[in-house]
Amino acid sequence: MAALFCAVGVLLLGACGTRVAGRPPSPGTATPIPWTTMQPSAVTGVRVGADGRTLLLDTRVPSGADACVRGLKAVLTDPMTDLVRVQLTFVSPSGDRASGCTEERGSTAKVRLPEPLGGRDVIVDNSTRFTARGARPPALRQCGELGCTPPATGCTAASYDQAARAADVPLHTYREAQKCDGKWLVLDLSWRTGPICGDPHDPACTSRRGDRWFFRARKTGWQPITRTAAGGCRDVRRAEPAFPAALCASLDPLSPALLPSYSPAPGAR
Incomplete structure (x- = not known):
């Protein structure tokens, strides 16, 4: 009878998920979520401390109901030259959604430089660059x-590259400036639609799609107004009545035969 009672007791303990040393967890036992070293999703700002040699780096880190971040730190990755290179890291379980760390919050890390920053630029995580030039x-x-x-x-040409980026057109886009007076711009942007071929004269290799884009000048660069494949001024004057007729009245409609057939300039999208 005593032997039977012990057997029943063991079964009951097993059903509750009791773990015995040296054995794997029983079914239903939660496995700890590992904490791993990672980098922030974004760096939103860099400030210089009153001493001129402390950098304060504003960033975004995981957030949730429980603790999601430990050991946020900024370190210099190279000796200071004309640049300052900084890397941000922290430890978090957010790689596993079961951690609950599915939101983000702002946080700040500090790093003290061996000497004042001066006029040097700062590059964070080999991707985001900050400068004191034109800053407050x-x-x-x-x-x-x-x-x-x-x-x-x-x-x-460099200005036209900026306009193409502002239009958010596909990579490797071909561009051709139609009209420009420094305040207004007409740019034809196109991209290949056929296969990649060795013969640039094969129509299957040079077929393109594209649009004619109209821009206005702003302090930050060329700002898109509208796009169309039609000729003349009708579409752009609907979107911006101030667009000068002298820059659009003579424009022919776009067609596959009229799209640019040249190679993009260096740096073009």
Whole structure:
């Protein structure tokens, strides 16, 4: 009878998920979620401390009902030269959605430099660049896709590259400036639709799709107004009545035969 009671007791303990040393967890026992080292999803700002040599890096880290971040830190990855390179890391279980760390919150990390920052740029995680040029201290200015000193709006190749980026057209887009006076711009943008071929004269290899884009100049660069495949001024004047007729009245409609058939300029999208 005593032997039977012990057997029943063992079964009951097993049903409750009791773990015996040296054995794997019983069914239903939660496995701890591992904490791993990772980098922030974004760096939103860099500021310089009053001493001129402390950087405060504003970033985004995982957030949830329980603890989601430990050990957020910023470290120099290379000796200071004309640049300061910083890496941000933290430890978190957020790689597993079961952790509950599915939101984000702001956080700040600090790093003290061996000497004052001066006029050096700061590159965070080998991707995001900040500069003191044109910034409002103590904050640094974040540089964009075209660098820290993007080309001024004008009738130049670099300026047309900026306009193509602003239009958010596909990569490897071909561009051809139709009209430009420094304040207004007409740009034909097209991209291949056929297979990749070795013969540039084969129609199957040079077929393209595209649109004619109209832009206005702003301090930040060319700003898209509208796009169309039609000729003349009708569509752009509907969107922006101030667009000068002298830059659109003579434009022919776009057709596959009229799309650019040249190679993109260096740096073009």
